[in-house]
Amino acid sequence: MDQQPPIPPSDLKLLGSWADSHTHRVQLALKLKGLPFQYQEEDPLRPSAALLIHNPVYKNLPVLLHRGCPVLHSIIILHFLDDTWPHHRSLLPSDPFDRATARFWSHFADDKLAPAVAAVFSSEGDGQKAAVDQVHQNLKLLELELGDGGAFGGRRFFGGDEIGFLDIVLGCGSYWLAVFEEVMEVKLVDPEAFPRFHAWLRDFEDQREVKETIPAIDKLLEYARTVRQMMLGGGATAAAGDNAASN
Amino acid sequence: MAEAVVLLDLWVSPFGQRCRIALAEKGVAYEYKEQDLDNKSPLLLQANPVHKKIPVLIHDGKPVCESLIIVQYIDEVWSDGAPLLPADPYARAQARFWGDFIDKKMERSCISNLHMNFQSLFRCELNANKSSAFCSFSMDQIYEYGTRLWKLKGEAHQEAKKEFIEILKVLEAELGDKKYFGGDAFGYVDIALVPFCPWFYTFETCGGFSVEAEAPKLVAWGKRCLERESVSKVFDDPVKVYEILKQVYGFE
Numbered sequence: 404m405d406q407q408p409p410i411p412p413s414d415l416k417l418l419g420s421w422a423d424s425h426t427h428r429v430q431l432a433l434k435l436k437g438l439p440f441q442y443q444e445e446d447p448l449r450p451s452a453a454l455l456i457h458n459p460v461y462k463n464l465p466v467l468l469h470r471g472c473p474v475l476h477s478i479i480i481l482h483f484l485d486d487t488w489p490h491h492r493s494l495l496p497s498d499p500f501d502r503a504t505a506r507f508w509s510h511f512a513d514d515k516l517a518p519a520v521a522a523v524f525s526s527e528g529d530g531q532k533a534a535v536d537q538v539h540q541n542l543k544l545l546e547l548e549l550g551d552g553g554a555f556g557g558r559r560f561f562g563g564d565e566i567g568f569l570d571i572v573l574g575c576g577s578y579w580l581a582v583f584e585e586v587m588e589v590k591l592v593d594p595e596a597f598p599r600f601h602a603w604l605r606d607f608e609d610q611r612e613v614k615e616t617i618p619a620i621d622k623l624l625e626y627a628r629t630v631r632q633m634m635l636g637g638g639a640t641a642a643a644g645d646n647a648a649s650n
Numbered sequence: 651m652a653e654a655v656v657l658l659d660l661w662v663s664p665f666g667q668r669c670r671i672a673l674a675e676k677g678v679a680y681e682y683k684e685q686d687l688d689n690k691s692p693l694l695l696q697a698n699p700v701h702k703k704i705p706v707l708i709h710d711g712k713p714v715c716e717s718l719i720i721v722q723y724i725d726e727v728w729s730d731g732a733p734l735l736p737a738d739p740y741a742r743a744q745a746r747f748w749g750d751f752i753d754k755k756m757e758r759s760c761i762s763n764l765h766m767n768f769q770s771l772f773r774c775e776l777n778a779n780k781s782s783a784f785c786s787f788s789m790d791q792i793y794e795y796g797t798r799l800w801k802l803k804g805e806a807h808q809e810a811k812k813e814f815i816e817i818l819k820v821l822e823a824e825l826g827d828k829k830y831f832g833g834d835a836f837g838y839v840d841i842a843l844v845p846f847c848p849w850f851y852t853f854e855t856c857g858g859f860s861v862e863a864e865a866p867k868l869v870a871w872g873k874r875c876l877e878r879e880s881v882s883k884v885f886d887d888p889v890k891v892y893e894i895l896k897q898v899y900g901f902e
Contacts, residue, residue: 460751460820472740479746486739499726503714510716511700544700 410488415440416468418454420447421618422626424576425477426465431571431616432481436491478509481568494568504554505561508545509572516541517576523591524583524627525634535589538580542597545573549599559606566610574607578617579627586627655680656708658694660687662894664756664845665717666705667884671841672724674880676731718749721841734837745832748824749842755817756846811857815864822865829874836878840871844881847872851888852895 415433417440419426433440445454450462457466457473467474467483474483485494495502519541522534548554555561561569580591594601607613657673657680659666673680685694685704697706697713707714707723714723725734735742821843825831831839850861850872862869875881 469740474740474743475747476750479743479750482746483739483743486742499723500709500712500714502726503719503723506719506722507715510719 410438413441414470416443417441418443418445418451418457418464418466418468420445420464422623423447423464424579427575427616428477428571429465429467429480431575431612432484432494434612434616435494435566435571436484436488438484438488438491478506478513478572481571494571496562496567505567505569508548508554508561508569511541511544512569512573512576516545516573520576520579520583520591523587523589524579524631531587531589535591538591539596542592542600546597546600549603560603566607566613570603570607574604574613575617577604578608578620578623580604581620582623582627585624586631654710656683657681658683658685658691658697658706658708659704660685662886662891663704664849667845668717668841669705669707669720669724670884671844671880672721672734674883675734675836675841675878676724676728678724678728678731718753718838718842721838725838732835734841736832736835736837741832745838748821748831748839752821752839752842752846756843811859814853814857815859818861818865818868822868825867825871827867830871836875840875844872844875845884847875848886848888848891852892855892 415438417426417429417433419429419442421444430442443451443453445451445464447464454464454466455462457468458475461475465477465480467480469483469487474480481494484491496505516538519534519537523531523538526534548556549558550556558564560566561573566574583589584591592601592604608617655673655678657666657669659669659682661684670682683693685691687704690702694704694706695702697708698704698715701715703715705715705717705720707720709723709727714720721734735745828834830836831843850869854861876885
């Protein structure tokens with residue numbers, strides 16, 4: 404194995420937001436791969452000049468700058484980290500079929516589960532009940548895959564014995580489930596209905612690198628309560644709610 | 651062995667076409683299985699139980715779903731053929747970004763919903779009162795971009811047209827003066843976008859604009875792609891696409 408020279412911290416700069424789960428994905432990935440980086444906190448509602456220059460199409464976070472060149476979208480960034488530093492701990496599995504499976508479920512996380520969870524936060528009454536049902540439907544599918552005969556059957560983590568790409572993608576964001584359960588007073592991850600998913604999430608959040616990345620739960624609770632208040636207040640601050648809900 | 655690779659697909663699907671182009675570029679022999687989306691086969695339901703959608707690539711009995719995931723899989727498995735994604739990590743990241751951009755923007759033009767109606771259309775007799783194919787169409791499934799061009803009137807129509815032209819211009823700017831999106835080599839982003847080219851005729855006819863006037867480099871790129879056998883074999887005739895959509899939606 405070639406010895407790669409040490410990476411100067413100035414090579415990697417992450418533009419992110421402290422409460423953004425996609426930012427957490429990248430921070431966790433960088434930590435797991437042992438890659439030093441600089442961090443710049445951004446306000447998603449007031450994008451900086453740097454953000455607008457580096458992400459003119461979507462103007463969103465996170466943005467990873469590698470020697471000044473921007474890489475966008477957390478899932479694409481995780482792939483980029485593996486491609487650029489293949490000798491550091493791999494995030495994605497090596498087998499093409501396993502990689503395809505991990506990618507499929509990462510899309511599921513972003514296209515199905517996340518919007519359903521966001522809908523729980525931003526709705527009320529019957530709409531919220533429907534959103535909660537949708538989250539349960541989605542969790543049921545993941546529970547199946549963690550079971551015998553499922554794509555990840557018998558594993559402690561989606562990545563196997565250690566956390567990997569799909570754990571990072573699903574895990575960074577799943578902490579909102581506990582937050583919304585408390586703030587919205589709904590039951591999302593019932594350990595009886597979803598024992599495997601519950602166990603996986605508990606083990607994921609117990610990892611040292613994860614604890615160092617994800618903000619303390621009381622900070623997230625306070626943030627969620629504030630945003631929810633603003634959303635119920637209506638008007639211009641509803642945009643803040645959309646932003647929080649989609650994180 | 652051809653039977654080790656099976657593609658569950660629908661002939662008119664741009665997403666399925668992406669897979670067919672990728673397989674052809676790599677010279678992979680496969681069995682094509684046309685699916686009936688009105689009566690989904692047990693094989694499709696077993697291969698894609700989560701979304702029940704095509705395309706699905708089944709390789710040695712194992713299913714791979716979602717067109718761009720399939721294209722990446724094809725590139726990784728048949729790695730001795732010409733690569734579809736570039737070697738440089740940063741260029742790969744850019745290719746993934748544009749593939750994702752095309753997915754987000756083009757999928758929202760209701761193509762996946764139109765599959766049902768194309769399917770019905772080809773199974774039914776085409777008759778003057780537009781029968782079951784049109785009636786089965788559910789009006790609340792319309793969304794955004796391309797289809798809004800023929801659904802909306804007045805201001806909303808102008809807005810849809812403006813948004814669609816913006817997408818074309820963004821893609822035009824990204825292409826620039828390159829032969830293909832990745833440079834000299836035909837690849838991932840070209841594969842992601844080219845199946846939507848036959849739809850441009852419909853969009854411009856309904857939208858009252860010219861794609862060539864708004865994005866001439868994109869049109870020239872489309873013609874270059876068509877010179878490749880992998881693309882010409884799956885390309886739909888744009889006028890045929892228009893006639894089908896006209897029938898389904900009943901627009902003038």
